[in-house]
Amino acid sequence: MIVITAAMVAVVMACGVVAGALGALLGLGGGVFLVPFLNAWFGIDFKTAAAISLVTVIATSSAVSAATTGRQLINLRLGMLLEVASAAGGVAAGFTITRLSDITLERGFAVATALIAILMLARLEHQNVIRDTAVDPGPLGGRFHDEESGGEVVYRVRRLPVALGVSFIAGNVSAAFGIGGGIFKVPVLNAWCGVPMRVAAATSSLMIGVTAVASVPIQYAHGYVKPPLAAAAVLGVLVGSRVGLWFGVRARSRWLKVLMAFVLTLVSLIYFRRSM
Amino acid sequence: MRVEPLADLEQKLGQLLVTGVIVSALLLAAGLFFFLLDPGMARNGWLLNGGLIVLMATPILRVMVSVAEYVRLRQWFFVVVTVIVLAELTLTVVVALSSRS
Numbered sequence: 001m002i003v004i005t006a007a008m009v010a011v012v013m014a015c016g017v018v019a020g021a022l023g024a025l026l027g028l029g030g031g032v033f034l035v036p037f038l039n040a041w042f043g044i045d046f047k048t049a050a051a052i053s054l055v056t057v058i059a060t061s062s063a064v065s066a067a068t069t070g071r072q073l074i075n076l077r078l079g080m081l082l083e084v085a086s087a088a089g090g091v092a093a094g095f096t097i098t099r100l101s102d103i104t105l106e107r108g109f110a111v112a113t114a115l116i117a118i119l120m121l122a123r124l125e126h127q128n129v130i131r132d133t134a135v136d137p138g139p140l141g142g143r144f145h146d147e148e149s150g151g152e153v154v155y156r157v158r159r160l161p162v163a164l165g166v167s168f169i170a171g172n173v174s175a176a177f178g179i180g181g182g183i184f185k186v187p188v189l190n191a192w193c194g195v196p197m198r199v200a201a202a203t204s205s206l207m208i209g210v211t212a213v214a215s216v217p218i219q220y221a222h223g224y225v226k227p228p229l230a231a232a233a234v235l236g237v238l239v240g241s242r243v244g245l246w247f248g249v250r251a252r253s254r255w256l257k258v259l260m261a262f263v264l265t266l267v268s269l270i271y272f273r274r275s276m
Numbered sequence: 277m278r279v280e281p282l283a284d285l286e287q288k289l290g291q292l293l294v295t296g297v298i299v300s301a302l303l304l305a306a307g308l309f310f311f312l313l314d315p316g317m318a319r320n321g322w323l324l325n326g327g328l329i330v331l332m333a334t335p336i337l338r339v340m341v342s343v344a345e346y347v348r349l350r351q352w353f354f355v356v357v358t359v360i361v362l363a364e365l366t367l368t369v370v371v372a373l374s375s376r377s
Binding site: 004006009055058059061062063065066067068069070072074076077080081083084087088090091209210212213214215216217218220221222225227228230231232234235238 | 282283285286287289290291293294296297300301304305307308311312315320321324325327328331332334335336338339342354357358360361364365367368369371372373375
């Protein structure tokens with residue numbers, strides 16, 4: 001039984017601020033940090049921590065997406081297509097969890113995030129934008145006004161099966177780790193699938209809400225979501241997302257990618273340590 | 277141009293999301309405030325759970341609006357895509373309601 005104190009509420013709220021800021025900058029829900037923190041700091045069991053984290057992922061998703069609309073950064077077609085794969089991953093999650101032990105899952109997670117960090121750094125110079133606006137963006141690509149390029153740019157989506165596969169995996173491990181899956185989707189969309197960093201982050205922000213909602217009502221029904229702590233985390237996230245959005249419009253894509261690689265490395269280390 | 281109607285959809289979804297976020301934030305903030313004053317009050321539970329339910333319902337409503345909009349735009353491929361997502365979310369809600377203790 002968890003005894004909820006005012007101090008605990010304050011700390012959880014502060015964690016929400018960090019998660020919300022990263023969410024707004026990078027298209028992550030921030031669950032990858034929140035879960036190990038709640039688990040290690042307060043001794044909240046992993047399932048409860050994951051459930052609270054998933055609620056904050058929904059808040060990040062709605063708040064960040066609402067603030068990003070109107071700038072053509074959210075690719076609705078691509079996002080909704082990938083949501084099918086993450087939803088399918090969510091359906092198959094029960095199967096994965098019963099087949100693989102927690103340690104195996106955590107090691108796999110640590111290895112995957114480390115590899116994605118390397119991929120991200122190796123592809124740091126890829127802008128993924130086509131300056132020639134006469135180019136056809138294709139059925140899933142898009143065009144948007146890019147401050148860094150100083151005008152409208154076009155991008156095309158490549159390697160769609162890779163994006164679908166990663167979305168499936170992200171949806172599949174979402175409930176187990178309490179994450180929306182942006183940590184996998186954003187770097188892969190950017191480094192492999194031709195999607196510019198800002199578009200990848202904005203599209204991921206929209207998707208992670210649906211990924212989280214695909215499992216959180218069940219955890220809520222089982223009582224894993226502790227309402228006062230979830231409320232504190234959500235309110236923190238809403239403040240943090242404003243901070244992240246403020247920095248986001250001022251930051252260069254390259255800087256965002258370096259931050260993403262750093263976040264991935266940190267997450268990889270956290271989960272390597274956990275699985276030891 | 278195919279981009280125009282989607283920009284309109286993006287605006288609608290943005291308004292829906294911002295409404296969901298504001299309503300749930302107000303309920304959660306009020307609930308948390310009263311919880312910290314007196315954890316035993318029944319009113320806390322109503323406010324906190326109400327806020328969480330609004331929060332969880334927002335992305336589901338977002339998918340519903342998307343289905344309706346793609347039907348209106350006659351983009352059948354994306355109608356199918358969004359209906360599949362909605363079906364999966366409905367399944368989750370049904371499982372959640374039936375497993376409620």
